Amino acid sequence: MSKKLSYAADLLGLSRLTVSAVAGVAEMAEALHLTVLRQVGTPLAKPLARATSLVYRGVRGVTGLVGGGIDAALARLQPWLGEHSGWAGRDALLAAVNGVLGDYLARTGNGLALPMAFRRGGATLVLRRDALQQAIPAATGRILVLAHGLCMHDAQWLRGGHDHGAALQRERAYTAVYLRYNSGLHISSNGRAFAAALQQLLDNWPVPVRELVIVGHSMGGLVARSACRYGAEAGHGWLAHLSKMVFLGSPHQGAPLERGGNWFHVISDMSPYTAPFSRLGKIRSAGITDLRHGSVLDEDWNGKDRFAHGAPLPQGLPLPAAVQCYAVAATMGKAEGDLGDRLAGDGLVPLASALGRHAEARRQLDFPPARQLVVRRTSHLGLLDSPAVYRALLAWL
Secondary structure (H helix, E strand, O other), X not given: OOOOOEHHHHHHHHHHHHHHHHHHHHHHHHHHHHHHHHHHOOOOHHHHHHHHHHHHHHHHHHHHXXXXXXXXXXXXXXXXXXXXXOOOOHHHHHHHHHHHHHHXXXXXXXXOXXXXXXXXXXXXXXXXXXXXXXXXXXXXXXXEEEEXXXXXXXXXXXXXXXXXXXXXXXXXXXXXXXXXXXXOOOHHHHHHHHHHHHHHXXXXXXXXXXXXXXXXXXXXXXXXXXXXXXXXXXXXXXXXXXXXXEEEOOOOOOOHHHHHHHHHHHHHOOOOOOHHHXXXXXXXXXXXXXXXXXXXXXXXXXXXXXXXXXXXXXXXXXXXXXXXXXXXXXXXXXXOOOHHHHHHOOOOOOHHHHOOOOXXXXXXXXXXXXXXXXXXXXXXXXXXXXXXXXXXXXXXX
16 A cells, blocks of 8 residues: 655755745845845935844744744644645645745755556555555556656546557556656656666566666656666666657757746846846756756766756767667647747747757667657647647557
């Protein structure tokens, strides 16, 4: 059975996040206030600055005390508040919070940080042979793993009454397993964890494994590519079973919206009055900043300022040689080559990025034409219930 989640744990995590957010806003307001005083340059500027700092220091101190009191109170109440926390929308909210602040949650030990897990029917799978046999009595030797995108969770593969995984299980005899992960962590961190989890899954699968297929939506596709790299480095056996990977709207060459977010804080840093607001742009998670150029390796971020403008492009990672890889791109455009293709793409990921195209040949991903699909008048999320996408999945798998 999955770990029981309590209202107390939710409140505890939210209180910690709220306390940190209040403290962060206080720091931003203090910086702006002090900047104004310095720019005014009156004789009273220095004493006023000292008084201002004292006030904001008090705000942060009181906030910390309040937060500590809430933590202590909830810790004492938790044994009496052990109701199953299953209110509507909780999973979607947690997935969104993890996508935006997941690295912070993990770093601070916040209970809202989502652990990586394989799921079916909304329940977490225990990776022991007997537990898997009990949870999936009709398991086949063909495993289909589906990895969700940024700010999403495993149950959101069901959209418009359709779930690619459930349909392929029904029509192609796959056993669908859904990955859930903290999408705010670095993609390479999730890739390494995914590789280890796949090894554990296959080691304990209740029947002999004939084939492994991975379908990744958006960021999930990048996590899967990263997992192949780190699985190979670790000598994992699951790679020998991996036959195909399908990427649905994955930003292999990055997403302009994240580059826009990066430009926000670069521009705001140019003025002393707007510089404090750049902290808002720097709140976003490591997972989001990895999407700027499709970073999937530790070397792309380790020891570097992930908010720095003008940083070199990430190292290229080719598609795994022994795996058949397929790319699906959506576009809001109506006809080939129109403005929708060139700029908007599916609303989040440009057409060229989803197809792995790049101006530099060494960064280009080699998807043969027969393994590419462009779906028109379709949004990024529309890939999840597109009939055209499902027809392609049926043909490819």
